[in-house]
Amino acid sequence: MASSRVDLDGNPIKPITICMIGAGGFIGSHLCEKLMTETPHTVLALDVYNDKIKHLLEPETNPWHGRINFHRLNIKHDSRLEGLIKMADLTINLAAICTPADYNTRPLDTIYSNFIDALPVVKYCSENNKRLIHFSTCEVYGKTIGSFLPKDSPLRKDPAYYVLKEDESPCIFGSIEKQRWSYACAKQLIERLIYAEGAENGLEFTIVRPFNWIGPRMDFIPGIDGPSEGVPRVLACFSNNLLRKEPLKLVDGGQSQRTFVYIKDAIEAVLLMIENPARANGHIFNVGNPNNEVTVRQLGEMMVKVYSKVSGDPPLENATVDVSSKEFYGEGYDDSDKRIPDMTIINRQLGWNPKTSLWDLLESTLTYQHRTYAEAIKKVIAKPVAS
Ligand SMILES: NC(=O)c1ccc[n+]([C@@H]2O[C@H](COP(=O)([O-])OP(=O)(O)OC[C@H]3O[C@@H](n4cnc5c(N)ncnc54)[C@H](O)[C@@H]3O)[C@@H](O)[C@H]2O)c1
Numbered sequence: 538m539a540s541s542r543v544d545l546d547g548n549p550i551k552p553i554t555i556c557m558i559g560a561g562g563f564i565g566s567h568l569c570e571k572l573m574t575e576t577p578h579t580v581l582a583l584d585v586y587n588d589k590i591k592h593l594l595e596p597e598t599n600p601w602h603g604r605i606n607f608h609r610l611n612i613k614h615d616s617r618l619e620g621l622i623k624m625a626d627l628t629i630n631l632a633a634i635c636t637p638a639d640y641n642t643r644p645l646d647t648i649y650s651n652f653i654d655a656l657p658v659v660k661y662c663s664e665n666n667k668r669l670i671h672f673s674t675c676e677v678y679g680k681t682i683g684s685f686l687p688k689d690s691p692l693r694k695d696p697a698y699y700v701l702k703e704d705e706s707p708c709i710f711g712s713i714e715k716q717r718w719s720y721a722c723a724k725q726l727i728e729r730l731i732y733a734e735g736a737e738n739g740l741e742f743t744i745v746r747p748f749n750w751i752g753p754r755m756d757f758i759p760g761i762d763g764p765s766e767g768v769p770r771v772l773a774c775f776s777n778n779l780l781r782k783e784p785l786k787l788v789d790g791g792q793s794q795r796t797f798v799y800i801k802d803a804i805e806a807v808l809l810m811i812e813n814p815a816r817a818n819g820h821i822f823n824v825g826n827p828n829n830e831v832t833v834r835q836l837g838e839m840m841v842k843v844y845s846k847v848s849g850d851p852p853l854e855n856a857t858v859d860v861s862s863k864e865f866y867g868e869g870y871d872d873s874d875k876r877i878p879d880m881t882i883i884n885r886q887l888g889w890n891p892k893t894s895l896w897d898l899l900e901s902t903l904t905y906q907h908r909t910y911a912e913a914i915k916k917v918i919a920k921p922v923a924s
């Protein structure tokens with residue numbers, strides 16, 4: 538399998554050791570799976586949790602046994618971090634607080650997690666001449682230029698006013714009271730620091746800006762494998778509503794637009810970055826699917842139909858309900874209006890294109906959600922509430 542693999546320039550790919558921080562999360566779990574099943578690379582998997590990669594760590598009969606080693610640690614305060622980075626050829630940093638419900642309610646934790654805690658990782662990579670792939674976000678673009686035009690302006694239809702380009706688009710955030718932007722701002726500053734380390738000290742880096750990657754194992758279902766009062770990202774919120782046969786909550790009418798990419802397509806892009814350093818170093822990459830654009834309302838309506846197909850239950854009547862952002866997220870929430878990634882750079886450097894349509898990715902993801910959670914939800918609902 539592994540020995541005959543070549544990079545995009547036809548050179549044989551040598552096995553490397555990867556220090557993956559945040560390996561136990563949604564993206565980390567899929568990346569570990571890909572690396573174990575399709576490559577010869579070794580992973581030092583760092584996280585505070587490992588539930589989502591348990592299937593890769595056990596049993597010892599896994600064919601990749603010994604190539605993935607879990608280190609339970611919090612990068613905020615653990616002296617093992619530098620040693621682990623030194624042991625690896627490449628560090629991938631995924632660790633972050635990255636659920637919007639936290640940005641305005643826990644802005645300090647958000648800023649510390651996305652900026653302060655990432656600093657030692659950048660420093661150790663730079664000082665030890667180690668390559669870094671850092672996960673940023675499409676949120677660094679903030680709002681589109683077009684959103685400031687009058688609603689009926691014909692310019693709103695011109696892609697120059699909304700397509701997001703790594704090397705051209707400005708980063709447009711709301712005022713400081715809109716604490717939603719604490720995350721985007723912290724991510725932007727760490728991007729600038731990494732870029733400066735590259736320019737002044739020769740750090741070999743790649744920055745990834747994911748555009749709403751979704752799929753199995755994303756976040757948690759409140760009250761099942763996460764806190765009852767927790768608010769995950771939209772895929773898990775809507776999945777939770779569907780599993781409980783409750784209306785899907787559309788924040789401020791569900792008018793914001795997003796492009797969704799299937800996690801398995803996106804992981805292909807990350808693998809290309811890992812194995813083609815000469816093409817990926819020094820670049821910032823949008824990774825998304827510009828063909829999968831919907832409003833959040835359309836996403837909800839599509840999920841209702843897909844869930845009915847995969848569960849066999851009739852679609853909910855009155856399937857959605859409007860809620861204000863203040864009610865749903867609290868004071869200080871704000872939103873990105875529209876997010877379409879420009880794909881020129883990733884296409885040119887890595888020849889990557891997403892493949893999976895929104896319908897197909899929702900079908901496989903909601904099949905997983907139904908299989909994983911439907912029984913547990915039934916039991917919770919059936920339990921009498923203590924009086
Ligand atoms: N999923 C997306 O569509 C998306 C979009 C934009 C950006 N991103 C970025 O990609 C990265 C991964 O996102 P994800 O969706 O997998 O999120 P996730 O929350 O599932 O994964 C993050 C992981 O980091 C771990 N972590 C956080 N702080 C840590 C610490 N101090 N020490 C050790 N581990 C820590 C968490 O336990 C978690 O397992 C994040 O940096 C996020 O900002 C993701």
Ligand SMILES: O=c1ccn([C@@H]2O[C@H](COP(=O)(O)OP(=O)(O)O[C@H]3OC[C@](O)(CO)[C@H]3O)[C@@H](O)[C@H]2O)c(=O)[nH]1
Pocket residue numbers: 635636637674675676720747748749769770771772774775786787788789791793795833872873
């Ligand atoms: O029940 C719900 C939950 C959310 N919404 C609205 O959906 C839009 C998308 O929300 P979400 O997936 O939670 O997150 P964002 O796309 O806004 O931000 C993420 O993008 C990338 C990342 O950096 C990491 O994943 C993160 O910041 C939004 O408009 C919500 O208001 C809803 O209507 N109902």
